[in-house]
Amino acid sequence: MTESKGGDGTVGKALDVLDLIASFNRPVRFAELQGKSPFPKATLYRLIQTLTHQNMLAQDPDTGAYSPGIRLVRLAHAAWQQSSLAPIARPHIDDLSRQAGQTIHLAQLDGGQVLYVDKRNAREPVDMFSQAGKVGPGYCTGVGKAMLAFLTETELEAVLARQSFHRFTPSTLTTKDALWTEFEEIRASGYAFDREEHEAGIICIAAPILSNGGRVIGGLSITGTLLKTTLAELESFAPLLLQTAQKIAEDAESWRFPGQQTANR
Structure with a gap:
């Protein structure tokens, strides 16, 4: 997982979580993320919930697993076209x-x-x-x-x-x-x-x-x-x-x- 730079605060931590989830190359459960994440359980949960509410992550209602969300897909497509x-x-x-x-x-x-x-x-x-x-x-x-x-x-x-x-x-x-x-x-x-x-x-x-x-x-x-x-x-x-x-x-x-x-x- 890419390490966030010092002083990047919550945004840097959220990006670290996105990197971590993407690194699995498949939907991943919270317990698996907790085992790989450097953040405390409460912090990791809060970050994931925020990212999910913002459609940067999607959660499968049946399995509870997380994967990159549709908003992230749109941003990735725009980045591919523009940068x-x-x-x-x-x-x-x-x-x-x-x-x-x-x-x-x-x-x-x-x-x-x-x-x-x-x-x-x-x-x-x-x-x-x-x-x-x-x-x-x-x-x-x-x-x-x-x-x-x-x-x-x-x-x-x-x-x-x-x-x-x-x-x-x-x-x-x-x-x-x-x-x-x-x-x-x-x-x-x-x-x-x-x-x-x-x-x-x-x-x-x-x-x-x-x-x-x-x-x-x-x-x-x-x-x-x-x-x-x-x-x-x-x-x-x-x-x-x-x-x-x-x-x-x-x-x-x-x-x-x-x-x-x-x-x-």
Whole structure:
């Protein structure tokens, strides 16, 4: 569960509860929540009741289980349309998917983690962890490393301090020093690789999506399986990948992506 920042008070606690409920990926009973929540029983109950009254949560009248409410769904949809790269990038990742014939992922950074905001399956889809809406680790995914490499040094230090460095596969990089070395290579080439670092058999090439000012606004990857492709074959798509990332960045700039500086004005 995401920890609320100090001083966020009731709002921060309520958001923590929403995060906790969403993490179950299914309707969840109060007793289960109590076992995972850091809040006292009375506080947790009060927060859940408030969220339910506001339609941010829904309670099943038969089982008593809680799940994200319809108001939260509406807000999520609005956020996807207004703050996500997905609507802007959709035609570009459609084209990239057709030309590469591989799975395409579009992602944005969420506190040092990777939030997948869109996905296009290959002609022959392969089952893998990443789905739109899922959150993955930044340090051991190609698209995560591509974005992290282009953060400022201060931002990158803060992000790496929050990484778990869990070893998912024998190829996972689990030290800051190893990542710093790879980040230098990524900055030099403009793209990153996932060498089975998160999932065995899954590889990718990824590039950051940068604003005119060099700020990271997203990431894009071409992903395949070792059963059907190689890193060398994926690297052959590097010019196309970088071109697509640039097109998305240009469209985001003209759309005045939230928070982006319009330097030309």
